[in-house]
Amino acid sequence: MELSVRLPSDVFVLPSPLYGAADSSDAFDTPPAYVASSSSTPSASSSSHYTLATYIQLKVPSLASGSYGLASLCAKLVASESLMYNNGGFEQSFPIELTSNTLRQPCTLQPGHTYDFVAHIACPRNLPPSVQLQDARLRYKVRATAKITPTKGRFGLAKTLTAEREVTVAQAAPEEAFDFSHVKYVSIDGLGSTCISVPPSPCKIGEPTQLCLTLPNQQARDSIEDVQMELVQQTQICKRSRSSTYTQTKPTLASKLHTQQPPTQNEVTSEKGGSAQDNVLEAQFSIPTDAQPSTLVGSTAVINVSHRMQMSINFKHTPHKFVCSWPVTLAHPHAVRSSTIDPLPPYSKHTLPTHLPLPSLQTL
Numbered sequence: 001m002e003l004s005v006r007l008p009s010d011v012f013v014l015p016s017p018l019y020g021a022a023d024s025s026d027a028f029d030t031p032p033a034y035v036a037s038s039s040s041t042p043s044a045s046s047s048s049h050y051t052l053a054t055y056i057q058l059k060v061p062s063l064a065s066g067s068y069g070l071a072s073l074c075a076k077l078v079a080s081e082s083l084m085y086n087n088g089g090f091e092q093s094f095p096i097e098l099t100s101n102t103l104r105q106p107c108t109l110q111p112g113h114t115y116d117f118v119a120h121i122a123c124p125r126n127l128p129p130s131v132q133l134q135d136a137r138l139r140y141k142v143r144a145t146a147k148i149t150p151t152k153g154r155f156g157l158a159k160t161l162t163a164e165r166e167v168t169v170a171q172a173a174p175e176e177a178f179d180f181s182h183v184k185y186v187s188i189d190g191l192g193s194t195c196i197s198v199p200p201s202p203c204k205i206g207e208p209t210q211l212c213l214t215l216p217n218q219q220a221r222d223s224i225e226d227v228q229m230e231l232v233q234q235t236q237i238c239k240r241s242r243s244s245t246y247t248q249t250k251p252t253l254a255s256k257l258h259t260q261q262p263p264t265q266n267e268v269t270s271e272k273g274g275s276a277q278d279n280v281l282e283a284q285f286s287i288p289t290d291a292q293p294s295t296l297v298g299s300t301a302v303i304n305v306s307h308r309m310q311m312s313i314n315f316k317h318t319p320h321k322f323v324c325s326w327p328v329t330l331a332h333p334h335a336v337r338s339s340t341i342d343p344l345p346p347y348s349k350h351t352l353p354t355h356l357p358l359p360s361l362q363t364l
Helices: 217-220
Strands: 002-006 013-015 049-059 068-084 090-101 108-109 114-124 136-152 159-171 182-188 192-198 206-212 224-239 242-256 279-284 301-316 321-328
Touching: 002 136, 002 159, 013 182, 049 136, 049 159, 068 114, 090 114, 182 321, 192 321, 206 301, 217 224, 224 279
Parallel strands: 013 159
Antiparallel strands: 002 049, 049 114, 068 090, 068 108, 068 136, 136 159, 182 192, 192 206, 206 279, 224 242, 224 301, 301 321
8 A cells, every 4th residue: 555645846835924034124225015915805825824735645556455444644744943053052853743634534445446635734824934054954844644444344453654745835035016126326435436236136046146336437447356246144043042143155156247248339428438338347146056045024933044145346456345245035936926016018218109289278
């Protein structure tokens, strides 16, 4: 007899009650977060629980000597947690066990038949997300358990069948409702007023992102040796009276900014005769695949992960450098949700009327 368990996806995405990383006190020009709610139609995102569908299959071999009884069948979502603290302490526990009893009443299993069941495990919205770090781990498994008994008139012992499947629990990270970059103006010694622009949150793990650096003039760009980017991942463990914090720096795959291609003749030039593109540096790099998603607010997680993007500008003919960092939210690629706000169509001069009528004047 064979018991198996299957899930719709290996990633179980929970709706996040609020958007934003756990460490967002000094966000990089981040607008305030708002909670979208609807009082007319209840949905899974507004409920206190979310359902994990589990498909269980039980196969009885055709060579079985007779029928069997299925006394009970249940599915569980079990979490195992391993924590290592800075003082050398180690702790392992199983803090979460959510159960769904699938079988309402015992049934008979016939030889050569296959039986399919569906279990719905109710999970709270604040369920801690999965984490896989060297010093902190939280892993989930879906476990199906079936108790088989011999039917009346047959001798035999009851037996228990078990099947497991790993699942990754992730928090949904809504995309920001606009396509514009976050812009930050800073004054840098030796460069002057510099504009730093980064794409909207969140950044998807394992996928490319970009950064743009706009300098005041050509002379400022020529004084830069290189610009390096680093992703700083910080983990904080807080449980009972213990706490531990450690920081891990993850260099990006392409850490240096490069100058844009020379402009064409059709590009608009500045008042001094040079192209504005000469003062722009761009970088395209990928978020490391071994980075962990940022822990969003509204979770009961003991392991909290936050990220910062750090930029270092190295100058020519001087050992000094400029360092700037800002919070960034990383999300699992399957956990990014599109915004519910419809974007405006792109602006085009061809969509505007060629002639607008003059406003009429009325005498009061």
